Amino acid sequence: MSESNSYRSVMRCPVCFSRDTDVLMIHTGTDFHYCTKCSFQGLESEIRGMYRDIQKKFHNMGKRITLEEQRAL
Amino acid sequence: MMLFNIFHRPGPGAHYDIYRQQQELAHQLGLKTTIFLYYSDLFDPRAIADAIHDRDTHGDEISLALHNLTGPEITEISNGQIALWLLDRERKEQILARMIGKFAEVFGANPTSIGSYHLDSSCLEVLRRLAPEARTVIGGCFEEGVRVFHGCNHSWYLFNEGMPWNPWYPSKTHGLRPARDEDDAAGVVAVPHLVRDMSLAFEGRNDFWASHPPNVIRGMGNDASFCPYDLNLIDQYRMQAEWNGGYSYYNTFVSPSWLDWNHNSEYPPEVAWELYRKFLTYMASLKKDGQLEDLTLSAYGERHRQIRPVGHDEVYLAKELLYGSGKHYFWFVDPAYRVTIDATQGGSIGDLRPYAGQAPVATGPDTPHRDIGSYPYLIQSQHRSGNAHHCYDGARTTLLLKHAGQTLDLCNYRTKVASVTRADDRVKATLTPVSFTFADGLAGELTTTYEFGNGVITISRQVSGLSAQADLELIEYFKGAPGRTEYPEDLHGIILEANGSSPVQREFDYSGQWIDAPGATEVAAVIPHVRTRLSLTSNSAASGRVHAGHLFSPYFTLQLAHRLTGNGTTRTCLNLTPIAA
Ligand SMILES: [Zn+2]
Numbered sequence: 001m002s003e004s005n006s007y008r009s010v011m012r013c014p015v016c017f018s019r020d021t022d023v024l025m026i027h028t029g030t031d032f033h034y035c036t037k038c039s040f041q042g043l044e045s046e047i048r049g050m051y052r053d054i055q056k057k058f059h060n061m062g063k064r065i066t067l068e069e070q071r072a073l
Numbered sequence: 074m075m076l077f078n079i080f081h082r083p084g085p086g087a088h089y090d091i092y093r094q095q096q097e098l099a100h101q102l103g104l105k106t107t108i109f110l111y112y113s114d115l116f117d118p119r120a121i122a123d124a125i126h127d128r129d130t131h132g133d134e135i136s137l138a139l140h141n142l143t144g145p146e147i148t149e150i151s152n153g154q155i156a157l158w159l160l161d162r163e164r165k166e167q168i169l170a171r172m173i174g175k176f177a178e179v180f181g182a183n184p185t186s187i188g189s190y191h192l193d194s195s196c197l198e199v200l201r202r203l204a205p206e207a208r209t210v211i212g213g214c215f216e217e218g219v220r221v222f223h224g225c226n227h228s229w230y231l232f233n234e235g236m237p238w239n240p241w242y243p244s245k246t247h248g249l250r251p252a253r254d255e256d257d258a259a260g261v262v263a264v265p266h267l268v269r270d271m272s273l274a275f276e277g278r279n280d281f282w283a284s285h286p287p288n289v290i291r292g293m294g295n296d297a298s299f300c301p302y303d304l305n306l307i308d309q310y311r312m313q314a315e316w317n318g319g320y321s322y323y324n325t326f327v328s329p330s331w332l333d334w335n336h337n338s339e340y341p342p343e344v345a346w347e348l349y350r351k352f353l354t355y356m357a358s359l360k361k362d363g364q365l366e367d368l369t370l371s372a373y374g375e376r377h378r379q380i381r382p383v384g385h386d387e388v389y390l391a392k393e394l395l396y397g398s399g400k401h402y403f404w405f406v407d408p409a410y411r412v413t414i415d416a417t418q419g420g421s422i423g424d425l426r427p428y429a430g431q432a433p434v435a436t437g438p439d440t441p442h443r444d445i446g447s448y449p450y451l452i453q454s455q456h457r458s459g460n461a462h463h464c465y466d467g468a469r470t471t472l473l474l475k476h477a478g479q480t481l482d483l484c485n486y487r488t489k490v491a492s493v494t495r496a497d498d499r500v501k502a503t504l505t506p507v508s509f510t511f512a513d514g515l516a517g518e519l520t521t522t523y524e525f526g527n528g529v530i531t532i533s534r535q536v537s538g539l540s541a542q543a544d545l546e547l548i549e550y551f552k553g554a555p556g557r558t559e560y561p562e563d564l565h566g567i568i569l570e571a572n573g574s575s576p577v578q579r580e581f582d583y584s585g586q587w588i589d590a591p592g593a594t595e596v597a598a599v600i601p602h603v604r605t606r607l608s609l610t611s612n613s614a615a616s617g618r619v620h621a622g623h624l625f626s627p628y629f630t631l632q633l634a635h636r637l638t639g640n641g642t643t644r645t646c647l648n649l650t651p652i653a654a
Contacts, residue, residue: 007333007334007335007336008334010336011339012336012337012339017293020220020223020224020277020278021223021224021225021226022224022225022226022291022336022337023226024336037226048339051293051339054293055293055294055296057396058293058294058395058396058397059396059397060302060305060394060395060396060397061294061295061296061301061302061395062296062299062301063301063305063397064301064304064305065301065305065308065394066308067308067311067312070305070308070309070312070392070394071312073392073399
C-alpha cells in the first residue's frame, strides 16, 4: 500500500459514472476536480455526495440475504 | 457442495508484497490457491522460489498467465499488445512456444493449467499442441463485451459475450461454445474468469458484479467495508446446486493492484483488504461446515470431468439481489443453445445464442472477426431494444393475446419463476400466472411453462379461469437478428419460410412487408450468419406470418397463431437446427 501511489487523489467522474462509464477526473492541485469527457467539475465533498446519490438505487446494499432467504425470494 | 478456486498472481514492485499477503491470508484460512505467473515472472528468482515454496508447503498449483505479453524475446513480437487472442496465428504460436518453453525450463515440466481472459479457437489449438499437459484453463470472462467496452471508456477490447457462466468444455471451432461430444471438444476444461451476477451481468456492466470484492467497490455496491452483497452472491451460486447435480462452482481472482490505491476505487486500500478478508473467511467457514471444497485449478478440471460429462446442460435461476427488485431471470445452456428468460417481461426470451449451428470464430487481425470473439446472438434484448418503449420493439419473443380487436402483449406483465424441475433429460421452468383483463371485461389467467433440451425450447401457454366462454387468439412472436454487438449487421442472405395453404420462401430484403401464411403450422428463418435454421412449429396452429424488417427496424419476425375458445393450452416448439455452411 504505497503512500506515494498516484491514484491516491484520483476520483472518477460521478456524471460519467452515472452513465456506467469510468472516467478519471484531473485534480489540478486546486480544490476542483474536472472531467475530461464531460463538462462536470466539483469539489471532493460534492463528488462524494454524488456517489452517495448514485448508491440510493441499491435498496439492498446493506442487507445480508442468506441462502435460505434467497430460496424464498 | 460448492467447488472453489482461488487465483493469485504476483505484481511488480510494492505489489509483490501484496501478493504475498494474499497468499498468506489464504493459507492462514486453510485454503489452497493457484498461482499465476506471467512470462516475465519466470525470470524473477524470488517469484519462482516463493511459488515453489507455496506449492510444496500448501499444495498450491503453479500456473501460467497469458495476459500481459512482455519479457525477453516476447516484447518485440507483441509490440505492446496485451491480449494473446488478438494476435495473428503465427504470433500466437511464437509467443506460446516461448512462454511454455520457459515455464518448462524453470519448473521442469509444462504447466498443467493456463489462464487468460479469453482463449479463441486458434489459441486453444496451438496450446493443446504445445502443452497437452495443460488440461484446464481460465477461458473467458462471462458476458464481457459491449457494456464493459463502454464502461472502460471504449478502451477495453474484450468481446466475450455468449458463453457459459460456469465451467465448460470448449469446442474446437469456438472457444466459448460448449462442445457437443468428445470429437467436437478442444480437449480442455475451461472455467470463467470470475463468476458473475446473473441478473446484473445481463442488465449492465458485469465487471462490477462479480466474485471479486474490489470489483463491487468499483461498482459502488459497498458502504466502506460493509458489503453484504459479496456474501449474498456466493449464496446465490450455492443455491444453484439444487438444479445442477448437487454442485456449484465459484472462483475469485483479485490481483494485487486492486488491494492498493487504484483508479477504480475512491476508498483507501484498507477497505478492499477488509472485504477480501471477509470474503475468504466466509469461504473458509463454509469449508469447515463441509459445504465447500477448495481446489487448485487443475484439480477442479479433473473433478469436472468426473461430475459433468461432455454435452451436459447447466441451469441458473437468478434472483436479483442488490436493487431489491424481486426480478427473476432463468438461464439454460447446453451444446445446442444458451437462453435467458426474462421473467419480468412475461417470460420473454431476453438472450438466445444458437450454438446448434456451430458458428466458427477465431480472433486476430488475420481473421474476419478481428477483435469480436463473442458467440453471435439471435436475440440480445438489452443491446437490441427488446420490448418497445421508444420507437419500434427489437429482439425479443412474446405472446400476443388477442380478443375483440384488442391485443395484449405479455412482455408488459411481470412474472417470476415459480418452479424448476428436471425430468426425461429436459429442464422445465414454470412461471407464475399472469392475470389479464380485456376492455370488454373478459378476464382470465395465463401460465407459461418452458421446457429446455435437445435443441428445442417448448413453450406452453395455459389459459385458465376465463370469465366467459370467448374466442382468443394466441400469437407466438419471435423477433430477432444475428448480431455480435449493439449495432445491426447485414441481414441479406436470410430466408423466411412458412408452410400452409400458400407456402412462403422469401429472401430477406428490408422491405418492411408482412407475408401471411394461412394454415401454417411452421414459420422459419434460415440464417446463414449463424449456420442455423430457427423455426416455430405447432400442429395445432391456425396460421403464420413472416416479416422482413426495414432498416429502421432491422430484424426478421416470425408469428404463429393459435385460436382458442374458452380455457385451453397451446404448445409451440422453438427449434434450432444446423444448416450446411
Ligand atoms: Zn464526466
